[in-house]
Amino acid sequence: MSFYSFLNVAKRVTISCPHLCRRILLNNHVKEINVGKHLFSSKPEDVTTKLMGFFDNKKNWGENEVKHGRNWTLPELRIKSNQDLHKLWFVLLKERNMLLTMEHECKRDHRLFPSPERLDKVKISMENLETVVKERNKAYHELETGETGQRPEEVRPNLFQIPERYRSKEYPLPAHLNKDFTVRKLLVKRRIFRDFLRKYREQDLIAKKRARNRDRNEVIHLLKRNPDLDKQMLQEKYPTVDIPMLEKKDKFRGHYVPKL
Amino acid sequence: MRLTSFLLSKANKKLGDVSKKFANFPDEYIARSMEQLHWRTPRAPQYSDKTIERKKFRFTTNRPWTAQFYQQNMPGTIRKKVFVEPIPPEQWMYFRGDRVEVLVGKDKGKQGIVNQVIQERNWVIVEGLNTHLRAVGADKTFPGILIQSEAPLLVTNQVKLIDPVDLLSTEVEWRFTEEGERVRVSKRTGRIIPIPSLHEETKDYKSKSLYVVREKDTEAAVVSEITFKPKLATFEMEIMESMGIEEDRIPKKTYWY
Incomplete structure (x- = not known):
């Protein structure tokens, strides 16, 4: 992998942050989180060490198996503070980036990617973490407003009158004033x-x-x-x-x- | 419920919990490694959700996440269906480490220890019993090395559990103790047959207490520490507060439909 493709990976990571991080970035209040910018301002040797974060520990290269633990479960995450969860999310995100890079690199090099179940364990942990965050936000919104505060969704008939899950979208205008929003009708016989x-x-x-x-x-x-x-x-x-x-x-x- | 648990294929659901236990893999990984996907519709509104994948697998002593399993279930090949007598998962009686008597074959009447359970075929493998010789590494000039390998035995009529009191085979059933614990009980003597400690063992640890903490593991004390403090704020609000981000703009009213 060339140096430039490294940088591309780094930029992609910044963009593919979770919704929370993205919101912070969009608000332009926190500028330090921008990984790409941080990289350019550092010394060359710093850049190399930081970019090596995308790779596994060198002693695990070419191994048949990497010993590791299990994923985070829901009960374990429920007792953790929001700050802890926030930190853990980025630990998991970094780990996932590292594993995906290693998987790609192993594929490119026709090598065995050791212990691929690590990817699934990180994924499960991240899903569980999101579930816990959602639970907490739901509780807050239900207490304060009586609604879940989640994106509304319902089962409603689609174009062909077949029941389908419909997830509502957010609009600046109510439906009857919104000219762009028209209820789709089937224009066939x-x-x-x-x-x-x-x-x-x-x-x-x-x-x-x-x-x-x-x-x-x-x-x-x-x-x-x-x-x-x-x-x-x-x-x-x-x-x-x-x-x-x-x-x-x-x-x-x-x-x-x-x-x- | 997690999103990915919906996506687990039907074939993966056939796998028994007892036979998955030793490998200690997440279900998602097992589903992913045995999946043989031919076509999946793109995730877009103009497509109805359809998947074309292999549904019929032949389960053998080779585990579904291995290359041998893939070789035995090569894409494009169809193998004859095996009719397995259904045993409800809660009625499953045999675990790793159980002492059983073999009822058939050349080792009929001998007792041995179960060292592998293959629930999807109603099989157990008894250590050192019901074996045959297998030539490994044979070619034109070399006859190969003979190794002894155990053949699986059916739990329905080829093995029987041993009563620990008199070391004789017995019929067993699940009952509840007065404390409400579910135990296996010998029908002949009424003694409890405890589930062996070998059943706890996985490829990662002998027992949960003997687990060796690895480089990236979180310490047990840190995991069990309660740091959550209830507060009237959403996750985002609390994080913004702790990071010193102030948001005083009032969002415009929006409509969801």
Whole structure:
């Protein structure tokens, strides 16, 4: 990786900060966070040491496995102060950047990236951390305003009248004054629209029917192989299958005279 | 619930908890490593959410995150379906370190220790029993080295748990103690068969108390320290306050729809 691509990575990191960091940057109140600027003002050897933060410890290079712990869980994060969580977020972010750089570098060099599950553990930790922050903000907003303070979302019919999750957007004008916002309507003939919906639902029905048949065949084969299987347990596992009816129809007995 | 837990494939859900335990991998990693994705619709409003991926896997003694597993489930190959007798996960009875009696094969009647559990096939591997010889590294000039490898045994009818009181095989069931603890009990003698300590072991530690703290680990005392102090402020407000960022502008009214 050349020196310039390093710098690109560094800049990208600044931009890809979480929403919180981005908001701070946009407000122009904190200028020190700008990593790219910081790099240029330093001495050359400082730049190298800082950029090496994108790489793993040298002793882990070429290893088959890097020993490490587990991810942060929700209960552990819930007892931490906001400042701690804020710090931890950037520790995790740095770690993720390092791991992604290492993964890319290993791929480029046709080498094994040791312990790739580290990436997943960092991801889980970051997701958990965001969950905790959201919980706290929700609690504050509910107490102060009676609303969650989160982006509103609901299930509403889409263009084709199929229920879909809709996440609201923020506008400076109310809907009835906003000329840019128009409720989208389907400008096609009703018949074509109806035909489309019929075929769409048919696909769904076919999938359900196939699942039912699959379950039925599974039960037939299982009972063929293990005649003493607990039927109640089987019924709980495959609720769509009518097991007494299958028994009546001799589906899993086989086409031969039983040996007595 | 985490977002990624929705994305776990169906095949990954077939994996038993007991057989995943020793490797100590997060589910996300296992799902990611066994995934064989052919096509996923771009995440854009004009596409309905569709994925085409391999759903049928043959589970063997090779674990899903290994290269051997991938080799046995090569993309484009279909293997004959194996019908596995369903055992509800809460009724699973066999764990690593259990002493069992082998009921079939050349080691019939012998007792051994379970050293691997493969729940998705109802298998256990008993250390040193039910073995066969396998030639490793054979080529045209060299016959290879013979090594002994254990074949898996079915838990339904090929092994039986041992009662620790008289070291004889017994039927076992799950019961609750008066303290409300769920334990395995021998049907013959009514004694509790404790879950062995080997079950606790993962590839990272022998038991949780014996875990060696590594370079990037947070100390247990630091993890359990309670630093949270309830305050009437959002996360952002508190951080801004602690960093000395003052925001006195009043945002314009906006509308969500």
